[in-house]
Amino acid sequence: MPYEFIPHPSDMGVRGIGATPEEAFAEAARAMFSLMADLETIEPKESVPFEVEADTLEDLFVRFLAELLFLRDTQGMLFSRFLLRIDKVDQGYRVAGQALGERFDPQKHKAGIDVKAATYNWVKVEEQNGTWIAQGVVDV
Secondary structure, eight states, X not given: OOEEEEOOSSXXXXXXXXXXXXXXXXXXXXXXXXXXXXXXXXXOOEEEEEEEEESSHHHHHHHHHHHHHHHHXXXXXXXXXXXXXXXXXXXXXXXXXXXXXXXXXXXXXXXXXXXXXEOSTTOEEEEETTEEEEEEEEEO
């Protein structure tokens, strides 16, 4: 399924669209990383695990994007593919999986926009007529 950008006055909105919440989360993450570099140049050579929990799907989505930015910063990596599973736990949700990509190489990856953070601005995770939408604004 696709991703798209949402016009925002000062930052950038990202929207993932999928048949499941997992696909929508993954597509939104692809949208976010496509701002940073051309996804076609990011090979899924390395896999980095992640796991995040939150009370609501909206909070989970923002924390998921924030975790990917943390992994980018601490591992020096760009990601182009995301394998994940969302589960209902106790009083909330957990997303766990693998982010696939490679270390940033300025010779190979033309740097795009620097995404600084995921925000709660315009955050929404919902099903619309059998299609899942996960969207929010990232600070650029």
